Amino acid sequence: MRHLRVGLAQINSTVGDFHGNRARILDAARRAAALDADVVAFPELAVTGYPPEDLLLRAPFIDEAEAALAALARDAEGLPPLVVGCVEFDGVLYNGAAIVHGGEVVARYRKHRLPNYGVFDEERYFQPGHETPRFLISGVEVAITICEDIWYADGPAHDAALDGAEVIVNINASPFHAGKTGERERMLATRATDDHIAIAYVNQVGGQDELVFDGNSLVIDARGAVIARGASMREDLVVADIPVDEVRQVRLHESRVRRERHAADPATPLHITAASEDAREPLAPTDLEPPDALAETYDALVVGTRDYMHKTGFQDTIVALSGGIDSSLVAAIAVDALGPEHVRGVSLPSRYSSEGSIADAQDLADRLGIELIAMPIEALHQAALDTLARPFEGTTEGTAEENLQSRLRGMLVMALSNKFGTLVFTTGNKSEYACGYATLYGDMAGGFAVIKDVPKTLAYALSRHRNTRSEVIPQAV
Structure with missing residues (x-):
């Protein structure tokens, strides 16, 4: 034949x-x-x-x-x-x-x-x-x-x-x-x-x-x-x-x-x-099973993140960890793509941050083996409110005040990026971006949006999948 x-x-x-x-x-x-x-x-x-x-x-x-x-x-x-x-x-x-x-x-x-x-x-x-x-x-x-x-x-x-x-x-x-x-x-x-x-x-x-x-x-x-x-x-x-x-x-x-x-x-x-008489030994069969769909999606995020970093010349990244599912998933992807030595977590708590979310961020960092830098923003937040008190006088408190925290966090992570030559990974998901639930110059500040095409429900599914490999995302998250 x-x-x-x-x-x-x-x-x-x-x-x-x-x-x-x-x-x-x-x-x-x-x-x-x-x-x-x-x-x-x-x-x-x-x-x-x-x-x-x-x-x-x-x-x-x-x-x-x-x-x-x-x-x-x-x-x-x-x-x-x-x-x-x-x-x-x-x-x-x-x-x-x-x-x-x-x-x-x-x-x-x-x-x-x-x-x-x-x-x-x-x-x-x-x-x-x-x-x-x-x-x-x-x-x-x-x-x-x-x-x-x-x-x-x-x-x-x-x-x-x-x-x-x-x-x-x-x-x-x-x-x-x-x-x-x-x-x-x-x-x-x-x-x-x-x-x-x-x-x-x-x-x-x-x-x-x-x-x-x-x-x-x-x-x-x-x-x-x-x-x-x-x-x-x-x-x-x-x-x-x-x-x-x-x-x-x-x-x-x-x-x-x-x-x-x-x-x-x-x-x-x-x-x-030209054709020649075929005296070759038959090849061993390859694995014919198609990849698992959820595993393949997770691996696609890892590969895309890894190659974006390497092909643009970056080695290290910063991820702001809130203790929520999105930042936890992004941090896990970053570690799988780059290794823990190239990922730094940043915790930026305010008066509204619960003790549980702060503890969850630290637990995640420990499980991933990454450094977590704590930089409370309470003093900066109050200073910004004081500075804006006069022009805001007589107005009703609303989204401008709410977005201050996010923008202060964005300013700080970008300062770290600028100082150390690292790329900031943003943590917003597709559902948030589709609904406009994101802050310009705040949580959108960064160089690569790892899960921008991942709806919220898929973020949970991917997190559960990642934990089947090794449990890095705390159950509390």
Whole structure:
């Protein structure tokens, strides 16, 4: 039986770090080569990092990207063919994939479907491609698609299948949201069964700015069954054997493929590597269980926080601890992302703070192993009220006075940030922000809003989940 041994390298690229991204690609390619992979695929725009946004409008950035791809090709000589996401400039800019082999770029593919919704803005930068080339890799007809291309039933994957492709290599930078893992898997299974084709889907992993990429790379056979799965929320190299003869067997039983075939004589696929007798030992099966949804959401928050800090050059953070659930969850995420030595808690009690909440903040800090600095704001609060007494004279006490405490706390944590070069994590949740229950220049003061997309009910669920790993959030909270 014919097999194509495919390697899927879900790496954590950094936008603009051409040297670091190239090193990650080469490391994964060498490990895949040691496992006798026939082809190794990397995520969308792996060379530049994703999303590069307006860096794509800078000519020196494009020049560096092209130089990095050329250097990668030279360094990868002697390795199996690599499918690498990259930009391509040919009078206009394309979101592309390069096949690298024998020390050079031997072929390219240009993304057809450019997303322009939500967090995506690709039509601002790229022109769409229109060709759907096929390649002979180890004697197997392979086509390449990029991310959005595979989501359309009538997209380039369908065209390639009708022209004779047996395997689709789909490279991605597909951001995470709750439920995305299941949505994606169902879509890929549908695409595989509709087009009677095997799919090797590789996805980026890690955080970039406000986005989190989850990995969860997949290999799906022509019957829609998952035969290999990458890790969730961490770098991984998946190497799997795709049963190519199964594609032919499925198509022999399906007349629709013959009826819909686009051309009587499709273009000849470009030869990359020849077939050889397969005497390799079968690979051990990977874990095929999908990740737990709540655990994956928590891990996404940890990964997004960790990579935001590291990729922006910060090492340490400050979290104001009130003794409530939101600040407790943020502190736990911060410690899991950065380690306790990089997290400092601050307690800022006033006359309205209960002894219980102050004690809970200290209990949390002790459990997490972080320092807690106590800075009572009572004197500052009274001084501010005294200063405002004359202009406020004759008015009814209201939100201006209520917000003073929050703004004093914001001033103090930002002073610590300014003094020690640390980033402040804000602790507001999505429910509060949606209802306007937040104070500008107060509890919104900071550099990164860890749980801004977490509703209050989910904050409780995530806290309970975190305590199943080790009980760091006090039950009293």
